[in-house]
Amino acid sequence: MSGFDTLDDRIRTFLVSQGMVTPTPIQEKAIPELIKPAHNALLIAPTGSGKTEAALLPLLNRLYDASKQRELFGVYILYVTPLRALNRDVFRRLEQLCHHLGLTVEVRHGDTTQYARRKQAIRPPNLLILTPETLQAVLPARRMQSHLKTVFAIVIDEIHELADSKRGTQLSFGIERLERIIGAPIQRVGLSATVGNPSAVAGILAGPKHHAPTIWAGFQMRKMLLRVEMPVPTSDDETVSKRISYPPHSVARLRRIIELIAGHQSTLVFTNTRSFAEVLGSKMQALNPPYEFDVHHGSLSKDVRLAAEDRLKKGTSRAIVATSSLELGIDIGQADLVIQYSSPRSVSRALQRTGRAGHSLERVAEGVILATENIDDVTESGVILRRARLNKVEAAEIPENSWDVLCHQICGLTLDSGAIDMERVQELVHSSYPFRHFTQDELSVLLSFMTERGLVSVKDGRVDRTSRTRQFYYEHLSTIPDVRQIAAVDMVTRRSIGVLDEDYVEENVGSGTTFVIRGRPYTVVSVEEDEILCAPATQVDTDAPRWIGEMIPVPYEVASEVAEVWNRTVSMTEKEARSWLRRQYRLSDTATAFLIAEARASHEKLGLLPSESHAVLEDIGTGLVLHMPLGTKGSETLGIVLAALLTTREGIDIGVERDPYRILLTASSHIDPEHVVDALKNYNPDQIRAILRLALKNTQTFASRFIHVARRMGVVDRAAKTSEIPVRKLIRAFENTPVYEEAMQEVLREKMDEETAIRQFTKAAEGRLDVTIVQPKEMSPLARSVVEERSRFEVVGEVTEENEILRLMERRLLSRRLRLVCMNCGWTSARTISTLDEEVVCPLCASRMIAVLHPREEELVRIAKKRRLGKKLTGEEEKKYSVGVLTAELVAQYGKKALMALAGRGIGPRTAARILGPGREDRLTLLRAIAKAEKEYARTKQFWD
C-alpha cells in the first residue's frame, strides 16, 4: 500500500508516465492526510524531496473528482510562493498534470501582463500560482474576488522564508481575509525545508483558532558531504596578487574556486553580499578561467538572471556566482557542488545553500566553505556546518503586532466588502497569529491614526473606506524596504544591466565613474533623472556598486559554540585538537592548524578566553575590547547600552564597534575598565530597556527604519528622496504614534537581542559572570579583528581594501635590507627587517643605540670610530654622524617600528620621528602614517635635492 494508492487512476497513470512510481517519504506521509477535506498540515522535508507534489497531488485529486460531477468555474486552489522565479518552475511541472486532468493552471505576479490578467478575470484558472503580494492585490479586486469564493485550499511554499519577515505577517492576515470572503474554512498547507520553530510557523499558516500538525520526512535520506577549507597563498598566488591588485589570500581563495569549478560539472558559488558577488566575478574574469560563468543577484535585471540560470542548466556555463537570489528551490538542473565564500553566518542559510547541490533526494550534496584567514570565520564555518549536519536550525523570528502591516490590512478589509463593525475587525485581527495579542486599545490608537490620515473613516462603530483607501492599499502592497533604485543601462545596446541604490548613486556616481556589474566593468557616461547610461570599460581597479546592507546576523547559539571551540582547543594537546577539529567540524589541515595557532596565541596574550561564564576585558591603551560571544545582535545591543552608560559616566563620547564575538569601546581619553565592570553589574532589566530605547532613538539605524515605516504607513511619499526628508523633525513630530512604535519595534526585532544583553547584566549582577581585566603588552589576535577593522568578509564596496594595501606595504617594508651600526662599539651588519626582534640590540655590547643606513653605506662606521677615538670630524662627517645618531635614538626608543618607518620611501629620521610620535603604537595607525609620508614624498620629491 503506497501513498499513491489513494489517488485517482488517471493521476497514477500520469505519475508512472513521468517515472514517479514510488512516493518520496514526505509524499508517502502527506498524501493520505491531505486527501481528506479540511486537513491542514505543515510539511517539513529537505529541498528536492517532492513537497510540492505531496501537497498538490491530493488537492488536484479532489478537484478532479469535483470536475467529474459539475462544470468548474472559478479558482479552487491557490499556490503561494515567495519568489516570481519559483512560480515559473512550479508552473512548468504542474501544467502537464493539469492538462492531463482537464484542469487549468496559471501564474499571476507583478510582471503578468494586463491582457493575461483580463483573461484570468474572464476565465479564471482552477489552480492559481501567485506571490503573497499578488494575493493582496486580488483579494479586493472586483472580479477576482468573486472567483476566489470557490477556493477550498491554499498552499504556501517556502513558508519559513515568509514567516521570518513581514511578508509572512501580511500573508497570515491575508489568509483570514480570504476565508472571510469565502465564508467557509479553507484547507491550509505549508511547505518548508528547514525551520527551527515549526509550531510558530504552523501558527502563521493556520492561525490561533485552527490546527496544522507538522509532518516531517526524508531528513535521514539526505546525504551531505560538507567541509571547511582555508586556502593559503602559494608563490604563484603572490605573483598574481600583484598583477590583478588583489591580496594574496584572496587570490588563494580565487584560485581554489577556479580549481573546484574545473573539477565539477556545475557549481554554485555563494557570497554573502551582492557587492562581493560582483567583485568576485570581476576578479575571476581577470584570471581568465577556461570556462564560462555568470554573476546572479536580485539587483540584476530579470533577463540577465534568467539567461544565467538557463546557461547553467544547459551546460553552457559551468558556474554561477550568486547571492541569496539563488537560494530557494528554483530547479536549475543538477548543480554538483556548492561553494560558500566565507562563513554563511547562519545554519538555515548554510542548509539552503548547500541544499542546492545534488538537487534531489538521492544525490549527495557536496558543499565547501572557503573560510578567510580569520579565526572567527574559520571557527564559525565549522560550527555552522556541524549544526547543519544535525539540522539545528535557527527559529524563524515572526514579526508580531506590526502596526504598518495591520494599517494596510484594515484598509484591505474595507475594500473587500465595504464598512465593517469594529468588533468584527477585532475578531479578525485576533484570528491572525501575529496579531493574536493585539489589544483593543492598540486597535483604537491605530484607527485614530488612520482616520487622521484619511485612510479609513470610523463612524457609529463601523470602519469604512475613504477616497484615499484604494490608492494607499495598492501603492503599499509590498512590505519589502522601499529603497529607490535607478536603472543602469548599456547605452550601446539600450538594455538594462542592473539597478543601483539611490544613495549609492548620490554618493559615488558621476560621469566617468567606473564600477562593476555582472562581473564586468562599466564607465558612467551620464546620469539622467531615471537612468544611468553606461559603456563597457577596460580598467581593472574598479568600484563595485554598493547595495543596501545584507549581512545576516550570526546567532547567539553559533557564537556561543565558537567560543566553546576555542576554549576546548587550548585545553587539548595539539594532536588531540587537530583530530577533534577535523572530526567534529570537518576543518581542512590548514584551517585546523590556523585555528589552533590563533587560539593559543590569544590565550597566551589574554591568559584566558571568553566563555558563557567568563568575559575578558582587554585594555589596549587606545580602547577597551570586551570579549563576549553574544552573536551579532547581542553584541550590538550590549555595545549600545554600555556606550550610553559610559558616555554619561565619563562625560565624553564613547565610540563603539562590534562583531559577534566582541565589542570595542573607544574615546578621546582612556576609559577605566573598572567602569565597564561597574556598568555591567549595577543595572536592572527595566533600566536597561529604557536606556536601550533612548540610545536607539538617536542612531542612524533607527532613522532609516523610521523612514521605511513612515513610507509604508503613508506618512512619507514613496517617491520622496531620502536625502530630502527632514528625518529628525519627523521623528520628533511622530514620537507617540504607531509609526514611531513600529520603527522602534522593527529595530529591536531585527537588529537587537535585548534578552541576551539583559541576561549578561543579570549574570554579572548575580556573580554568575566574571569579567577579567587584562592589559597585554601587545593586542591579542582576537582583538585585532575588531580594532583593525579587518573585514573577513572581503570588500564591501571597494576592490582595493585599504587594510590589504597596508598589509602589502608592510610586507614590502619588512623585506627591506638595512645596514645597522652600533654607535657604541661599531658593530655593523646588513639585515632584513623581518629577521629582527621587536627590540633591536647590539649582539656584542647589548647597546640599543643602533643607527640605520642604506645597506651599501659604510662611511658611518669609519666616522663613528673616529668619534670614539676622540678625533675631530669634518663638517660633512659631523652631518652624517648627526643623522646616524638621530636614527639610533629612534631605534633605541621604538625598536623594530623605527626600522619600518625608516624603510619607507623618502622617509628620513625627522619624518620618521614624527611618524613614530605618540598615539602610533598600534600597527595599523603606524602603517597608515608611513603610507601617508610615502605619498607625500612621491608628490613632492621633484622639489627635493
Add this chain to the structure above:
Amino acid sequence: MGRRTDRRVGEQSENHALKEVASLLRECFEACAPHIFNLDEMRNMVESVAEKGCTLPEAIALLEERMQEADATLTTDIRILLNELQHAKLIRKPKA
C-alpha cells in the same frame, strides 16, 4: 372536498416554491452585484427569469442558454451568478 383541499394545498406549496426560487435569484444577484460588469443587463436578465416562475434547475438552464449568445464579459457575469446560485443551493436546507 379533501382532494380539492389537497390540490389547493399542493398548488399553494408549488407557488411558494417558485416564489422562493425568484427570491433566491434576486438575493444571489444582489450578493454578486459588486463583481458584475454588465449590471443593468444582468438585472434585467434576472428579473425576466424570476418572472417566468420556474424551478431552480429551469432557471439555471435558462441562464446557461443566455450564455451561448453572450460576449466574454457577459458570459463571466452569468457564470458568477451561477456560482452564487450553486453556493446558495448547497447551503440551503430543503423545506419539508
